[in-house]
Amino acid sequence: MVNDASMGRRERKKTATRTAILEAATALFLERGFDAVTVREIADKADVTPKTVFAHFPRKEALVFSTEGEQRDRLVAAVRGRAPGTTVSEALKVHYLAEIALLRTEPMNRIMALTEDSPSLVEYAERMWLRHENALVDVLTEEFGLDEPSMEIRFYARFALQIPLMARQADPEPAMETGFRLLDEGWARYDPTRRRRARAGRSTRPPE
Amino acid sequence: MVNDASMGRRERKKTATRTAILEAATALFLERGFDAVTVREIADKADVTPKTVFAHFPRKEALVFSTEGEQRDRLVAAVRGRAPGTTVSEALKVHYLAEIALLRTEPMNRIMALTEDSPSLVEYAERMWLRHENALVDVLTEEFGLDEPSMEIRFYARFALQIPLMARQADPEPAMETGFRLLDEGWARYDPTRRRRARAGRSTRPPE
DNA sequence: CACTCTTACTATACCGGGTTTACTTTTATT
DNA sequence: AATAAAAGTAAACCCGGTATAGTAAGAGTG
Secondary structure, three states: OOOOOOOHHHHHHHHHHHHHHHHHHHHHHHHHOOOOOOHHHHHHHHOOOHHHHHHHOOOHHHHOOOOHHHHHHHHHHHHHOOOOOOOHHHHHHHHHHHHHHHHOOOOHHHHHHHHHOOHHHHHHHHHHHHOOHHHHHHHHHHHOOOOOOOHHHHHHHHHHHHHHHHHOOOOHHHHHHHHHHHHHHOHHHOOOOOOOOOOOOOOOOOOO | OOOOOOOHHHHHHHHHHHHHHHHHHHHHHHHHOOOOOOHHHHHHHHOOOHHHHHHHOOOHHHHOOOOHHHHHHHHHHHHHOOOOOOOHHHHHHHHHHHHHHHHOOOOHHHHHHHHHOOHHHHHHHHHHHHOOHHHHHHHHHHHOOOOOOOHHHHHHHHHHHHHHHHHOOOOHHHHHHHHHHHHHHOHHHOOOOOOOOOOOOOOOOOOO
16 A cells, blocks of 8 residues: 555545544553553544444454455465465464564554453454464465365465464473464374374384 | 242342343343343333442343353353363364254344344453353363463364354354364465465475 | 546444443342 | 342443544645
């Protein structure tokens, strides 16, 4: 989105309103926390009607996560533009760690701190993230030269998107490592109760 | 929960109220659909205050899915009571198919039909289902003789619970098959772009 | 330039889920 | 018989989100 030049007064005013709302919201959220601020207050501070707020953002939560599109684009780019000879999983792992690092920089950091103690915000963030599933499925389908997404790709995408959610709750790097190892190599290697598999000659204890 | 004998008048009245609310809600939902019925109407029909409704059920959606506990118990039982020599994945697959079959019996069937066209209800059902993750982690930890859940178990539980959600959107049986195969055997077998893996001597083409 | 069409926005009332407060009734307890 | 705890009532209230009807300004057209 070009910022101002050649955009028509109308559109310029629109993005100005949007920015005003966003800034008012951010200021109030940082000051008092997400739940303690009402949409009416935000509208007042931005000098617009509550209706206008919802014309620009579908839900209150969207005022915090206004960069969903860019996040999705980065994800797709990470897969499509991965180094030659790199697997998708490796590319995703690197990308996830980079995203986590990004969230730790200012001013994202302070905004993320808000998220922690508002359940509705946590939930919204997760659902937003998982909405990238289709985009991931599409880029994988394309990368693998298929016309239609296979069931394997669908499952892979769904599982792979769960990994960073899981990793946030623990030490990210080793957790991510484990998640991708499981996803890439399969559960049968870890399951201590499994019978001998179709393929013979494998040890029963997990390696390492 | 014992139904009436030796429960004290108090508790008996309480469960009676709960039942009345539930029956009123179910009747109205089936008649007009989830979204078209307000909590006030349900309360009126059950001859209680709206407050009382929320004293028994945390959210409106919980009036439709009032059997969360039993669902979780069945899941745990399916893992714990699996036939000897059966892997967890096999047990889960069988259990999932049985649950789907269960949902197709009356009167669950009609209630489930409601769910389809109310987004909030679909979302609630999924989140409810995924809340069983901890229970699944716990039973796996116990079954594998561990004191603390391993990271692999956590990931397995999370992935495994995604499978039936995914399978509902397609033809359940083959989708489920694919999901568990991926989970058990790993993505590396399916990824057409992968390099040779770290561990040497493994063939690059999928066995079978 | 006058004309119309579209669109961002206003004002205001409204809806419905969910909570709060203060109070009453009923059951269990000592 | 006295008392404490639980369950429920009644009514106002909060807040996110929507609906309606209308205004005003920007943009394109003859």
